[in-house]
Amino acid sequence: MKTSIALNQENLGLMPSNVQTPSYDRNKVTTSIVHIGVGNFHRSHEAYYTNELMERYGIMDCGICGIGLLDYDRRIYNILKDQDGLYTLVIKNLDGTRSAKIIGSLVEYIFAPENPIAVIEKMANPDIKIISLTITEGGYNLNEATGEFNFSNPVIVEDMKNPMSPKTVFGYLAQALKLRKERGIAGCTIQSCDNIQGNGDVAKKALLNYVAKAEPELQSWIEKNVSFPNAMVDRITPVTVADDIKNLQDEFLVDDQWPVVCEPFIQWVIEDNFANGRPEWEKVGAQFVKNVVPFENMKLRLLNAGHSVLGMLGALHGYKTIDEAARDEDFSIFLKAFMDEEVTPILGDLGDINLEQYKQSLIKRFQNVYIKDIIPRICLESSAKIPIFLLPTIKGQLQGDAKIARAAFVVAAWCKYNDGVDENGNSYEIVDAMSNELIRAAALSHQTPIRFLEIEAIFGKLVSDKTFVDAFLTSLEMLRSKKVKDCVKEMNSKLASK
Template sequence: MENLIGLNQENMGAISSRVEKPTYNRDSITTSIVHIGVGNFHRSHQAFYAHELMQNHGVLDCGICGVGLMDFDQKIYKVLKDQDGLYTLMIKELDGTFTAKVIGSIVEFIFGPENPSAVIEKIAHPDIKIISLTITEGGYNLNEGTGKFDFSNPLIQQDLENPEAPKTVFGYITQALKLRKTRGEHGLTIQSCDNIQENGEVAKKALTEFIKKAEPELVDWVQENVSFPNAMVDRITPVTVAEDIETLKEKFQIEDKWPVVCEPFNQWVVEDHFVSGRPAWEKVGVQFVENVLPYENMKLRLLNAGHSCLGILGALHGYNTIDQVATDKDFSKFLKDFMDVEVTPTLGSLDGMDLDAYKQTLLDRFQNVYIKDLISRICLESSAKIPIFLLSTLRDQLKGNQNIDRITLVIAAWCKYNDGVDENNNTYEIKDVMKDTLIKAAELSHKNPIAFLEINSIFGDLVNNDVFVNAFVSALNKVRNKSIKDCIQEINISAALV
């Protein structure tokens, strides 16, 4: 392709005539944030906010050092290293138009498996004020059934036995904090950006439990010098596909090996508790609050749960992307009723929030046909997502003796999903850290439906709730003997008759 320009710092002058580029001097940026888990969401969200702060307000003290700890992080490490940390953000509107801008806030990247000591030293550096995390819902190593830290994890055992060569986020952060204490450095903030209720508290619990066993003399220092603010994050960010890379080449003649696609909507609500200061994110739309819990509940139980509902049901029907499911009138009706009837009663007071408008916004966002969010991405690691996004609502509805028809159907559909084949006899891979357990339980449920609910780390004591168990057995029988669309239509019709 003629005039194709590779994305890197040297080529910024030529690229500036094609897309928006950083106007700030990247050599003058101070790195104050270490981010662990540089994926598409981080690049569409936190790194985007940092870029906007630099671009529009000249604030250059919020540079990001990305850190990859997993073997699969090597790919993004190599791409960003080759591109000097630069990447293109492609923001796709509902009408099909999109804007592209080069983001320059990631100024360093360290690959942990290649150089563990460099990661530890970077986190221990006095310029670092924040460690932020997108390590997925399952990355906090807490048993969903008991809520306790899982010390049986082989990687955790390895970190306890070999503290100088850690493998997990907990091992790395612990050794870095130990260095900060030894050197008399100031404390810092650990900022979770994962979709977990009270994510700051979860991060605090997991890290503290690890430190108690790994470095018990460090516990008091952490309690006094490290803060863990809760936060709610939101921006639909699908997997980058080859078509996105080609679009950049064709429309802008830019070669970006890993651009990021996202929707225009973005939100970040954070508790303002940063022990060593923070960037002035409020200048670029971040909302700082005293208590983020109501916002978390709303987002996790509506948006994230809605995604899981559409993903699981759509996968069985044979759809490939979320917009396909959301624009199907039967599935969209089911989702709207799920949000109105089964979720909204559990949300409590949301002062100043137009909940009906928010739910309509979610439906519009799910139906954005230009985002093409893959169902396979939404169903990824569902064993970590279902307890957070759906089972919390289920428990609240059970306590109030309220309707659980739709949420139970989704859980039954998830059981069937783990059979690994859709209704058109197309197979798919179960991508989940608990896939062996899930697949085995789904297989056993053909003869004993309750077998799936006996996965204690997911369902806990729900297997003892007769109302739920009876509803689940009935729903599982339906999804195994009828099409998922028939099951949904049956519920939709029943609701219309009430």
């Protein structure tokens, strides 16, 4: 039996022929991108595109310096340090075949809690053209209902008291941009890669809100010298599990402590608004457009909302992975009808996009049995996801035909989900920044069902809309008296006959 090979720069030449390795000289790569939040998605997406640019075109001035801001990031930092920044991207195809590619675009990494000054200096370095972010939907510190920056957040309070030892992305960005201003260094681009409507606009608003109080003299300089392009990002990238590591060792003889698995599909649509130059990502498949909104709406309200639909229904039923829920005929019929009848009519003009083809492809992607995207990952931090992925569809429909039965049912399923137990009596943890409030509201909804909708930070004024409230209450009553599968079957039959 052959022994697997530890992944590092020295061993690249020893890798088997069925593993793609960087053909470029990584010693010649110069860093022009700082990325905050080096998780699986960044490594399957932006770092992949950048690797392809180096690999196919020999463009070597777009290396990435990863930044770990949180204590939680220590493990990935240590692993990437051991592996010289290298990791394996395993693409799992629908037919069950796998391909393995070692990605070399991540050439530096700084663990911020150990050396905050090094992070600030790196971001202020004139070679850095782009600071990109994957900090999750909740990382922008904006109240979902009011849109206002949360200055009461303890870590924000701490950053304002100790600006040179920041804990948050905003603290770091403020100090780095302040240095660029003081040293006469050109501005840069803040590139959000998170699943948020208008993610660039959100990043800009959050940063300028913070700076207005923390470093007010910096505000006008940022407005003139820093750009925040909106972008739509797409690639299903589940968490890495032990089997992924073992399968990589067995099939490809690569010993990688934290590989990334993903689907073959990838998309990145970006507004071409860069303050200080950018890599030619369009050479390797990224799309640069003037207006990213139609692409955002399509992806957030179909793919991301679709994930939430399958996640909530699947969690209640007791499924463990998204592909199980997507391959359940009743759930897939429900999801397709939700996309066709509730989402599609309010998406607006999508130009030459073949929407029907896109929706069909989504169902197939969700059903990929080899991806095994776990339902707890999809359901975590839903208080940040539901207002972005699902509520815009409800609000849009309420202004028109008011076809909201399925969306309201998913909100009711979310309420029931926060009881913390599936229909088989198995308990699960509610992982959410608002977990205390969600669990309490769900408990109170057993006596007063409307209480769940009274979480203003999530639902805003929707609790005063009779059409939505009635649909929610009807669905919650169904879910509390029947199995979720029976409810879905009933809804599929009832709504199909209308």
